[in-house]
Amino acid sequence: MKKLISLTLAILMLALCVSATGCSSKVKTLADVKAAGELVIATSPDFPPFESLGEGNEVVGIEIDILNAVCEKLGVKLTIKRMDFESVIPGVTSGKYDVGVSGITITEERAKNVLFTVPYCLAQQAIVVTADSAIASKADLENKTVSVQKGTTADIFCSAQGYTVKAFSGNTEAELALTSGKVDAWVIDDLTAVEMVKQYNEDQGKEALIILPEAMTNEPYAFAMKLGSDELCAEINKVLNEMIADGTIASLFEKYGAPYTSPVN
Ligand code: ARG
Numbered sequence: 001m002k003k004l005i006s007l008t009l010a011i012l013m014l015a016l017c018v019s020a021t022g023c024s025s026k027v028k029t030l031a032d033v034k035a036a037g038e039l040v041i042a043t044s045p046d047f048p049p050f051e052s053l054g055e056g057n058e059v060v061g062i063e064i065d066i067l068n069a070v071c072e073k074l075g076v077k078l079t080i081k082r083m084d085f086e087s088v089i090p091g092v093t094s095g096k097y098d099v100g101v102s103g104i105t106i107t108e109e110r111a112k113n114v115l116f117t118v119p120y121c122l123a124q125q126a127i128v129v130t131a132d133s134a135i136a137s138k139a140d141l142e143n144k145t146v147s148v149q150k151g152t153t154a155d156i157f158c159s160a161q162g163y164t165v166k167a168f169s170g171n172t173e174a175e176l177a178l179t180s181g182k183v184d185a186w187v188i189d190d191l192t193a194v195e196m197v198k199q200y201n202e203d204q205g206k207e208a209l210i211i212l213p214e215a216m217t218n219e220p221y222a223f224a225m226k227l228g229s230d231e232l233c234a235e236i237n238k239v240l241n242e243m244i245a246d247g248t249i250a251s252l253f254e255k256y257g258a259p260y261t262s263p264v265n
Contacts, residue, residue, distance in 0.1 A: 027095075027226055027227075027232075028095075028098055028229055028232055029229075029232055030231060030232050030235045032232075034074070038076050038077045038078070038079045039067070039076050039077075039078055039079065040079045041078065041079070041098065042096070042100050042101065043059060043064075043080060043100075044087075044088055044170075045082055046170050047085075048061060048199075049191060049195055049253075049256035050062050050103040050191075050192070050221075051103070052195075059082065061256070062253060062256055063103065064078075065252050065255070066249065066252065067223075069239065070239045074235065081097055084150070085149055085151055085152060085169075086150045086151035086169065088100045088104070089113065092226055093113050098226075098229075099225055099236070100114065100224035100225070103221055104221060105123070105153045105221060106219075106221075110224070114225060114226065114227060115224070115225045115227050115228070115229055116222040116225075117236050117240055118240050118244075118263075119222045120243075121220070121253070121260060121261055123221060124189070124215035124219065125157055125187055125188070126188060126194075126211050127185050128185065128187070128188065128193050128209055128211050129212065130178065130209060133184070135184060135185055137214050138212075141161070141163055141184075141185060142162075144164070144183075145165075145184050146163045146164070146166070146184065147166045147168060147183040147185075147187075148165055149169070149170065150167040150168060151167075152188075153217065154187040154189070155167050157216065157217055158187050166183055171196065174188065175196055178209070179208070179209070187216075190215055197209045197210070250262070
């Protein structure tokens with residue numbers, strides 16, 4: 001009997017051990033990142049001017065510049081992993097990547113699964129339609145079909161409004177759904193809308209797409225980290241707060257020709 005009890009106990013301890021180490025990967029500290037010599041970020045580079053692909057297919061944009069500055073301060077190199085937006089947060093929660101860098105809006109729901117850094121800017125959702133569209137405002141979207149990027153706040157917001165939502169893994173596909181007439185409107189974050197619409201209209205040689213003047217929602221952008229990584233997050237926040245206060249963030253928006261809205265008034 002004694003043997004049976006100790007065997008059961010041993011098995012129980014082993015199971016506990018496996019679940020403790022196997023299921024939840026360890027949270028990283030600044031020392032861990034320094035030892036690794038790199039900060040690994042997860043990004044969906046279909047979101048200009050925050051992150052997109054440059055001429056040489058490298059990832060460029062405001063957030064990449066911000067993270068490069070953060071890495072410089074921490075004394076590590078920046079390693080960029082690309083993926084669809086819907087994989088960014090799960091990749092961070094599983095501990096595969098150190099920071100999610102994807103124009104991520106802070107939401108209460110997401111904050112249950114990730115630790116957000118301080119917000120560094122504000123954005124809104126914009127409505128994009130074709131030049132010949134009868135849709136002129138948010139009210140006209142009722143009973144209409146809209147395209148969005150899967151898992152984004154556009155997806156969440158439009159679904160909550162009761163619109164018929166067609167969600168795509170990439171922003172380019174969401175745009176194509178509109179230009180090919182599969183949806184009535186495309187809902188996307190305002191600054192990215194400006195960049196992508198400008199590019200599309202340039203390619204078409206005409207004002208094929210327009211952004212409606214009525215913006216929806218109010219969304220602070222931040223970077224997402226694994227829950228529990230408070231120490232590393234505090235170090236990153238220190239750099240971000242400095243960059244907000246000394247105007248570096250604002251000047252990065254200017255570099256990319258984008259208007260800057262500060263999250264602190
Ligand atoms: N701000 C929106 C959100 O958090 C959209 C972000 C999309 N980002 C991207 N890199 N495609 O849901």
